[in-house]
């Protein structure tokens with residue numbers, strides 16, 4: 001039986017965007033940091049990360065691969081729905097994509113955002129971007145943001161298998177005592193305190209994922225690995241507190257103590273973004289090397305077929321909700337499945353309210 005996706009006539013992949021060539025780097029960084037109070041030195045430093053990779057972020061090719069995989073998955077599962085792509089910070093920009101969707105006669109689209117967790121950056125800011133782009137395109141399709149999916153089995157099982165594969169890359173004798181170091185993007189502590197409807201959703205959701213992955217790895221290997229949640233890519237003013245510890249500081253601490261082998265599990269990123277290829281594979285890998293720690297990095301979800309099928313599941317689930325049907329929402333771990341529509345004040349903007357789609361305010 002073909003899944004019913006009524007009332008949707010399209011899926012929109014909503015992402016961050018990244019530069020494609022060296023000339024794009026500075027304008028891209030200006031887009032990202034407009035009004036965000038990032039010190040100049042930090043921008044120069046991050047610019048160097050991009051230049052070090054030829055001025056090209058991996059993120060756009062990752063999204064092109066995800067688009068192709070979603071189209072393939074839809075067509076092999078009898079879903080005949082066009083899939084579009086629009087970004088917050090780089091071409092294809094959301095407003096251009098909405099204009100294209102309108103020309104194609106699209107009336108109502110479900111939006112899959114490439115951020116699994118609740119925070120201003122990963123939730124409300126995208127909802128503001130969608131509102132702004134819709135306002136700029138008269139007759140733009142109606143847009144529904146699909147729920148956050150950090151605890152969807154399609155994401156968790158991909159991260160469990162990635163962790164098992166990374167553990168298996170370690171020398172045999174180092175595996176059992178290896179630490180699983182779950183890594184995500186640092187955010188200001190104040191942003192975490194405003195995350196989700198009641199605050200701290202960002203940290204709570206990551207802890208839940210880490211715990212669930214550790215437990216599922218134990219069921220496979222028989223070892224409950226020691227683990228920690230750490231952060232990368234801190235930015236902002238040094239005087240503003242951000243979530244800690246930094247991954248490099250954490251490696252220093254482990255090197256001064258038990259010196260376990262370490263497996264970095266980048267649960268905060270759904271594909272190999274710049275933060276993964278630079279902050280983890282370049283910088284943290286160099287730290288581990290300098291400290292003499294045995295090191296492996298688990299893959300991101302990317303286009304793992306279970307992760308791609310999750311996108312379809314979220315679409316089919318939300319379509320049923322919009323038709324007024326009862327649904328069962330897949331979720332694993334200690335937190336329930338996320339809400340479809342954000343509560344008023346969810347992931348508040350520190351600068352004050354702005355129009356945002358998909359919420360009650």
Ligand SMILES: CC1=C(CCC(=O)O)c2cc3nc(cc4[nH]c(cc5[nH]c(cc1n2)c(C)c5CCC(=O)O)c(CCC(=O)O)c4C)C(CCC(=O)O)=C3C
Nearest residue numbers: 016018032036038046057059115121122185187235273274
């Ligand atoms: C929570 C979170 C996610 C995950 C959720 C999601 O996926 O959305 C994320 C994703 C990403 N962040 C990215 C890049 C950047 N983020 C920056 C700055 C910032 N990120 C923040 C948070 C997050 N960021 C914050 C609080 C800032 C400070 C400024 C502000 O308050 O907004 C800066 C400016 C320089 C710097 O400050 O480091 C850059 C260049 C890229 C593209 C990577 C690529 O090219 O592959 C991606 C996917």
Ligand SMILES: [Fe+2]
Nearest residue numbers: 121185233275
């Ligand atoms: Fe970021």
